[in-house]
Amino acid sequence: MALAGLLKQDSIAAAIQACQAPGTFNYKSFFEQVGLIGKASSDGEKVFKALDQDKSGFIEKEELKRFLQNFCSGARELTEAETNTLLAAGDSDGDGKIGMEGKAKSAVRPSRTGPLGAVLL
Ligand SMILES: [Ca+2]
Numbered sequence: 001m002a003l004a005g006l007l008k009q010d011s012i013a014a015a016i017q018a019c020q021a022p023g024t025f026n027y028k029s030f031f032e033q034v035g036l037i038g039k040a041s042s043d044g045e046k047v048f049k050a051l052d053q054d055k056s057g058f059i060e061k062e063e064l065k066r067f068l069q070n071f072c073s074g075a076r077e078l079t080e081a082e083t084n085t086l087l088a089a090g091d092s093d094g095d096g097k098i099g100m101e102g103k104a105k106s107a108v109r110p111s112r113t114g115p116l117g118a119v120l121l
Helices: 009-018 027-034 040-049 059-064 080-090 102-108 115-120
Strands: none
Touching: 009 027, 027 080, 059 080
């Protein structure tokens, strides 16, 4: 679990527990629960790198599907709908994956980034 050192274990456990049933994942409340909202952008970068498992510089849909497993190895995969929602939230340029390029944009126009952008990019 690449993110274990960054976040509180009990917060992660509570956040995973809250979306245990398929279809109940809500990225806004999840980020709030694990304590990622308001973290420094360097931490957001660590999260991004952990999620980008093949180090392609992008978080592809397959990697997003395993989103929860980066926080807790026993967690479930996201459903198709949950993955799509998360992808849409972080995909600033509509290319079907989440890239680090949003980072520069968010620094310039913070009001235009969604909750995922604010955390990851
Ligand atoms: Ca990738």
